[in-house]
Amino acid sequence: MSRLLPFLLTLLVSGYASGECLTRGTGDMGVVVERAAGSLKVVDTSAHEVLFRVPGLGDLSHASVVYSRDGRYAYVFGRDGGLSKIDILCGTIVKRIVQGGNSIGGAISQDGTLIAVSNYEPGGVKIFSSDDLSLIADIPATPTTDREGKPKQAKTVGLVDAPGQRFVVSLYDTGESWIIDMRIPGQPAIQRFTHIGSLPYDALITPDGRYYIAGLFGEDGLSLLDLWHPEKGPRMILRDYGRGDEKLPVYKMPHLEGWAIAGERAFLPAVGRNQILVVHRGDWQETGRVAVHGQPVFVMARPDGRQIWVNFAFPNNDVVQVIDSETLNIVKSITTGKGTLHMEFSPRGEEVWISVRDRDEVQVYDTESFELTHRIPADKPSGIFFTARAHQTGL
Amino acid sequence: MTPATLTCLLSLVTAIASPFASAEVPESRQAEIIHLLKHDCGSCHGMRLEGGLGPALTPEHFRLWDPQQLALTILYGRPGTPMPPWRPFLSDSEALWLATVLKQGGVP
Numbered sequence: 469m470s471r472l473l474p475f476l477l478t479l480l481v482s483g484y485a486s487g488e489c490l491t492r493g494t495g496d497m498g499v500v501v502e503r504a505a506g507s508l509k510v511v512d513t514s515a516h517e518v519l520f521r522v523p524g525l526g527d528l529s530h531a532s533v534v535y536s537r538d539g540r541y542a543y544v545f546g547r548d549g550g551l552s553k554i555d556i557l558c559g560t561i562v563k564r565i566v567q568g569g570n571s572i573g574g575a576i577s578q579d580g581t582l583i584a585v586s587n588y589e590p591g592g593v594k595i596f597s598s599d600d601l602s603l604i605a606d607i608p609a610t611p612t613t614d615r616e617g618k619p620k621q622a623k624t625v626g627l628v629d630a631p632g633q634r635f636v637v638s639l640y641d642t643g644e645s646w647i648i649d650m651r652i653p654g655q656p657a658i659q660r661f662t663h664i665g666s667l668p669y670d671a672l673i674t675p676d677g678r679y680y681i682a683g684l685f686g687e688d689g690l691s692l693l694d695l696w697h698p699e700k701g702p703r704m705i706l707r708d709y710g711r712g713d714e715k716l717p718v719y720k721m722p723h724l725e726g727w728a729i730a731g732e733r734a735f736l737p738a739v740g741r742n743q744i745l746v747v748h749r750g751d752w753q754e755t756g757r758v759a760v761h762g763q764p765v766f767v768m769a770r771p772d773g774r775q776i777w778v779n780f781a782f783p784n785n786d787v788v789q790v791i792d793s794e795t796l797n798i799v800k801s802i803t804t805g806k807g808t809l810h811m812e813f814s815p816r817g818e819e820v821w822i823s824v825r826d827r828d829e830v831q832v833y834d835t836e837s838f839e840l841t842h843r844i845p846a847d848k849p850s851g852i853f854f855t856a857r858a859h860q861t862g863l
Numbered sequence: 864m865t866p867a868t869l870t871c872l873l874s875l876v877t878a879i880a881s882p883f884a885s886a887e888v889p890e891s892r893q894a895e896i897i898h899l900l901k902h903d904c905g906s907c908h909g910m911r912l913e914g915g916l917g918p919a920l921t922p923e924h925f926r927l928w929d930p931q932q933l934a935l936t937i938l939y940g941r942p943g944t945p946m947p948p949w950r951p952f953l954s955d956s957e958a959l960w961l962a963t964v965l966k967q968g969g970v971p
Contacts, residue, residue, distance in 0.1 A: 503910065504901075504910065527909070527910060527911050527913075529905055529909060529910030529911070530906075530909070530910075530915060547909055547910070547911075547913075547915065548911070548913070570909070570913065570914055570915065572915070572916075588914065588915060588916070589914065614918075623916065625916075640916065667945075669916065669945075685945055717940060717947030717948055718945060718947055719903060719906070719947055720903070720906045720907075721906070721907070721916065721945070782903045782906075783951075783952065807902065825902065848902075
């Protein structure tokens with residue numbers, strides 16, 4: 469042991485020194501986006517510790533992350549068009565490119581070889597090799613004009629991966645959804661659906677990869693596309709959810725990333741209303757509504773589907789609420805603090821990590837007792853992304 | 864736009880133009896407004912105000928706008944677009960102060 473001790477000490481110290489890499493599995497790791505500083509914190513979700521801080525990632529004010537299928541690399545999509553590949557075992561940037569002027573997120577292909585990025589400026593989708601971030605396909609969106617009549621390309625939103633090495637994306641300005649088939653990487657095959665509804669602002673795909681649902685800002689309802697039967701085209705669901713009541717001003721658009729589903733019930737945010745819509749999965753009819761604290765931003769099911777957690781838009785973004793998915797009662801309201809931006813469940817749901825921007829911390833709650841168990845300091849945290857996403861369609 | 868709406872808008876401009884003339888915003892409040900700008904307006908316009916779902920809030924983008932028009936848009940929103948009215952959160956003089964800062968590109 470006496471001879472081993474110096475060796476062990478060296479190992480211990482070097483493991484945490486900058487530039488050295490960890491030797492461990494990544495299944496209980498994740499990243500927290502520090503939106504203003506343009507950095508990531510790499511975290512250990514078992515120890516509730518920060519392992520690395522990775523700076524130099526540009527404007528991360530609306531950043532999102534996907535993982536390589538081996539759970540080692542995090543691909544970070546920055547607002548400023550930056551695409552960065554981060555080695556979370558080493559806390560280093562493997563490669564970073566600026567691929568557009570203004571971006572809104574991305575997706576990784578079914579087989580893990582392709583990274584697709586959704587761009588506002590210039591509007592379209594670019595597809596890169598997940599290995600070296602070299603450009604594989606550049607797909608401009610539909611030409612249109614801005615309010616001053618200048619030509620531009622439609623902004624792309626709601627980009628997800630789908631089975632069959634496909635991506636699905638929607639076009640904000642022109643009201644379209646596109647299926648991009650990448651089975652032959654250099655030759656994207658695009659199926660375009662027009663007139664899906666007015667101003668799609670985000671979209672999601674069910675965990676089985678079958679249904680693609682785009683939320684609409686310009687009208688009530690959502691657009692549903694059955695990817696088992698794309699030949700049937702998209703159709704409107706919940707068309708009348710807002711009938712008769714005045715829409716409130718929207719200070720932050722809801723996010724449809726993630727899919728809150730519990731048994732046969734799906735939970736969706738209503739736009740411009742302090743409500744969650746409950747929908748029957750299958751016939752897509754509304755079966756109920758839950759009145760909540762404010763306009764919902766993220767509506768997320770605990771992985772077992774027993775609880776639905778919701779955060780809210782400005783000026784009500786200091787609270788999260790928990791809905792019992794069976795009774796539809798609000799079982800808990802937690803005052804987390806101003807700027808509560810995102811939530812991420814541990815893979816099996818025993819805890820949830822919540823970013824609270826204006827308190828510069830991530831709060832960890834036990835999802836059974838609702839007790840605050842840990843606080844992890846982070847500079848203006850926004851998105852939280854755990855590696856379990858590596859193996860989920862649409863995340 | 865009907866003549867009635869125009870008159871209504873014009874009188875609105877006149878009505879809030881006078882407090883605009885003496886836009887005094889205490890420094891501590893200025894910091895709060897800039898925080899609001901970056902983090903909440905930033906949801907759509909980008910934290911660095913270079914645009915997102917909403918347009919960029921740069922002097923270049925606003926070259927044809929005057930601060931009064933901008934302040935009105937901030938306060939009352941822009942019907943037919945996602946831009947909401949910020950009147951519940953900003954006074955007339957605060958909106959004009961913010962509009963002037965944006966027009967001049969003086970966001971710290």
